[in-house]
């Protein structure tokens with residue numbers, strides 16, 4: 001859905017849509033598993049720069065709700081994730097920041113994005129907001145044991161034989177130290 005300032009006059013545009021899985025390609029390890037609900041409104045904001053120039057911004061306020069599946073960072077098992085967030089963003093026409101005039105909205109006040117002349121693509125905004133909401137590192141559980149580096153087996157499910165055979169060299173050194181002490185006493 002493309003939004004242009006012309007769509008927002010005389011009245012704001014109200015948004016109430018459901019995006020089916022597959023409409024937005026999120027990321028290779030992020031899969032949408034339910035319709036993604038987007039509810040909110042788009043408004044037009046006028047920014048006056050100097051005595052003459054008026055810039056038309058698009059303000060987008062909406063709530064996102066939907067279910068996703070992420071992959072555990074260690075064992076790659078799927079993890080259910082529920083996106084449920086509200087955002088309030090302002091988009092300026094791209095290429096319109098060349099001259100820093102007096103701005104009605106400063107960068108510090110709110111997050112500023114940009115839209116192309118053809119309009120603001122709502123799906124792009126939704127995609128970015130979902131990706132920003134994801135946890136830095138998703139784990140299926142705090143103590144996930146991950147995959148065996150040797151056979152690739154999931155160590156949460158199977159204790160593979162390789163793990164017994166591989167002895168950390170540091171442990172070997174400690175064991176040797178213990179033996180010396182035992183002998184010395």
Ligand SMILES: [Zn+2]
Nearest residue numbers: 072075140144
């Ligand atoms: Zn895991």
Ligand SMILES: [Zn+2]
Nearest residue numbers: 148151160162
């Ligand atoms: Zn193994």
